[in-house]
Amino acid sequence: MPGNINGVMWGDNISFSLTKPSGGDITTDGQLIIGSTGNNPQAGNLTGAVGSGIGVTNGAGTIALAFSSPYNEADFTFTNSIAGNTRTLSVSQTDNTNTASNAELSLESGGASGGDPFLHFLVTGGGEFSTGIDNTDSDLWKLTSGATPSAGTDLLTSTSAGALNAPVTLSVGSSTLPPNTQLANVQANVGSPSQIEAENTDNTNVESHAVLATKNGGTNGGDCFTVYEITGDQAFSTGIDNSDSDSYKITTGGSLDLGSVVYKMTSAGERTLPLQPAFGAFVGADADVTGNGADYVIGTNTAMTQIFDQNADFNTNGTFTSPVTANYQLSGSGLFGDIAGAMTSGVLKIVTSNRDYSFFNNPAGLVNAANQSGMVVSALADMDAADTATLNILILSGVGNTADIVNAEFNGFLAV
Amino acid sequence: MKKICSKGYKISKPDELALERYLLVTPKKWSEDALTGMTNKAIKLIMRDWFEKYKETINGNITPDFSVIIPALTNMEGFKMNKIQVPEAMTVKRTEKASKEIWDNGFDIEDYEEMALKAVYEDPEGMMDWFMENKIFQRRKAMVKEQEVKFIKEKKAFPANEDAFIDFACNQNGYKNRKQSEELI
Numbered sequence: 001m002p003g004n005i006n007g008v009m010w011g012d013n014i015s016f017s018l019t020k021p022s023g024g025d026i027t028t029d030g031q032l033i034i035g036s037t038g039n040n041p042q043a044g045n046l047t048g049a050v051g052s053g054i055g056v057t058n059g060a061g062t063i064a065l066a067f068s069s070p071y072n073e074a075d076f077t078f079t080n081s082i083a084g085n086t087r088t089l090s091v092s093q094t095d096n097t098n099t100a101s102n103a104e105l106s107l108e109s110g111g112a113s114g115g116d117p118f119l120h121f122l123v124t125g126g127g128e129f130s131t132g133i134d135n136t137d138s139d140l141w142k143l144t145s146g147a148t149p150s151a152g153t154d155l156l157t158s159t160s161a162g163a164l165n166a167p168v169t170l171s172v173g174s175s176t177l178p179p180n181t182q183l184a185n186v187q188a189n190v191g192s193p194s195q196i197e198a199e200n201t202d203n204t205n206v207e208s209h210a211v212l213a214t215k216n217g218g219t220n221g222g223d224c225f226t227v228y229e230i231t232g233d234q235a236f237s238t239g240i241d242n243s244d245s246d247s248y249k250i251t252t253g254g255s256l257d258l259g260s261v262v263y264k265m266t267s268a269g270e271r272t273l274p275l276q277p278a279f280g281a282f283v284g285a286d287a288d289v290t291g292n293g294a295d296y297v298i299g300t301n302t303a304m305t306q307i308f309d310q311n312a313d314f315n316t317n318g319t320f321t322s323p324v325t326a327n328y329q330l331s332g333s334g335l336f337g338d339i340a341g342a343m344t345s346g347v348l349k350i351v352t353s354n355r356d357y358s359f360f361n362n363p364a365g366l367v368n369a370a371n372q373s374g375m376v377v378s379a380l381a382d383m384d385a386a387d388t389a390t391l392n393i394l395i396l397s398g399v400g401n402t403a404d405i406v407n408a409e410f411n412g413f414l415a416v
Numbered sequence: 417m418k419k420i421c422s423k424g425y426k427i428s429k430p431d432e433l434a435l436e437r438y439l440l441v442t443p444k445k446w447s448e449d450a451l452t453g454m455t456n457k458a459i460k461l462i463m464r465d466w467f468e469k470y471k472e473t474i475n476g477n478i479t480p481d482f483s484v485i486i487p488a489l490t491n492m493e494g495f496k497m498n499k500i501q502v503p504e505a506m507t508v509k510r511t512e513k514a515s516k517e518i519w520d521n522g523f524d525i526e527d528y529e530e531m532a533l534k535a536v537y538e539d540p541e542g543m544m545d546w547f548m549e550n551k552i553f554q555r556r557k558a559m560v561k562e563q564e565v566k567f568i569k570e571k572k573a574f575p576a577n578e579d580a581f582i583d584f585a586c587n588q589n590g591y592k593n594r595k596q597s598e599e600l601i
Binding site for chain 2: 032133203252259260309311312313319321323325351353354355356384385386388
């Protein structure tokens with residue numbers, strides 16, 4: 001029959017203990033049953049009044065709350081709806097003298113055929129996360145966006161051997177990843193670098209490499225490359241262009257398809273520098289240019305024909321203008337005609353802003369049957385940015401400037 | 417016709433001596449040649465990147481006149497060039513103030529040349545300033561390097577200050593700059 005225990009005042013204790021009336025060992029456990037047993041059992045409640053609460057204290061020993069059939073659907077619940085009030089489940093071991101004095105919250109499922117031990121975090125109508133062991137997925141520890149470790153999206157996983165995986169994205173320092181980025185280290189480190197490193201500390205084995213690798217899916221995939229970027233300013237990319245015979249490239253853009261290619265190496269090792277200053281030009285007949293001391297810049301009267309000019313530094317009037325301070329390999333050659341017998345001094349020279357490079361000869365002494373004489377000149381020239389270089393022919397001692405250019409070539413490139 | 421670099425450019429006496437050590441032409445002529453090179457490069461780069469697209473819009477003949485072509489190209493929809501930036505400035509170790517004007521009245525260029533320069537260079541006048549300052553920097557450095565080795569070999573003491581060194585080197589017996597050194601065969 002229902003009944004109440006009344007008249008218990010503050011400071012009174014109600015004690016339930018088993019005492020064997022005849023003394024001796026107690027061989028069965030004692031129980032405090034709240035609820036009803038027998039047919040049509042009803043739920044029982046252990047309720048703390050407002051302002052008080054229910055405290056369960058113990059001396060040495062264990063307080064266990066266990067649910068067995070038919071009560072195996074019961075949950076242990078803390079519920080509060082008082083505004084501004086925090087509900088706390090606390091496990092506290094206050095001893096500070098013994099390293100074994102742990103405070104542990106343990107979640108354990110029955111075994112390999114059981115469920116998952118996990119913690120579930122939920123904002124009603126909002127975000128949801130779970131963290132724990134996924135018993136259906138090789139016992140991976142997981143952080144997911146679902147109600148259990150096997151629901152939602154795997155955000156972070158780890159094997160028991162410590163292989164940590166972020167299947168979607170992983171960011172250090174910032175929760176906002178750059179576009180199309182899955183792994184990022186974004187920091188505002190004033191005066192020190194923001195750095196990603198692969199380090200192998202072994203120094204005993206030549207196979208103990210430290211490697212940073214980029215890899216695509218295969219021949220039908222995209223490129224593998226790294227990007228170097230000054231924000232809002234300049235970018236360079238370097239890597240393998242999967243759409244250009246797997247050549248290794250450096251470009252001036254944020255990918256291998258953007259900007260200009262500044263370096264290209266084929267898989268066979270042939271290297272080109274498509275924007276490196278390099279030019280080649282020639283001129284055909286140009287009559288009466290020198291012979292009596294006229295110092296003639298080849299390309300002046302008859303424009304040179306440009307064969308190539310990779311960096312737009314050559315003018316068909318015969319002038320090369322250096323874009324940067326460097327050393328340039330320059331070469332010139334020419335066949336000069338109508339060489340009179342008196343024309344015994346001649347020089348083919350490369351004239352740069354800083355100095356001349358000359359080939360001297362006696363044209364009249366070295367003519368072919370058509371009274372033509374050839375000359376060649378070459379130089380590795382130091383040039384400052386915006387310096388000029390021209391190919392000049394100067395022949396002396398003739399009666400007049402009647403010597404001709406039959407043909408001439410001028411070419412060069414930035415060497416070092 | 418347009419004017420560029422009308423604000424001018426000044427050099428010091430040691431600057432001038434270092435330039436004369438190597439140049440056959442005046443600093444102003446060197447600068448004019450530098451500007452010609454810049455203009456040629458600007459026009460060639462615009463033609464390289466945009467002339468084919470321009471040709472697709474033309475029925476009939478194309479006039480071979482840059483004064484027509486360059487404005488047409490730079491006014492095309494979507495026209496854009498990756499502009500050449502002025503590099504980081506270097507510091508010329510001047511003690512004596514730069515006081516001699518070498519670009520008096522600047523340089524005259526065609527309208528289309530100015531258009532091309534502004535399309536290709538972020539700051540054409542800044543670029544000219546940089547070229548000139550770099551030229552002075554490089555020639556002063558080269559002259560010091562060249563002459564220091566000589567004085568050390570001759571066991572001759574020389575000033576540490578760069579301006580004073582250049583003056584000292586030019587006052588040595590037998591010193592000749594390039595123009596003075598060149599002999600006709």
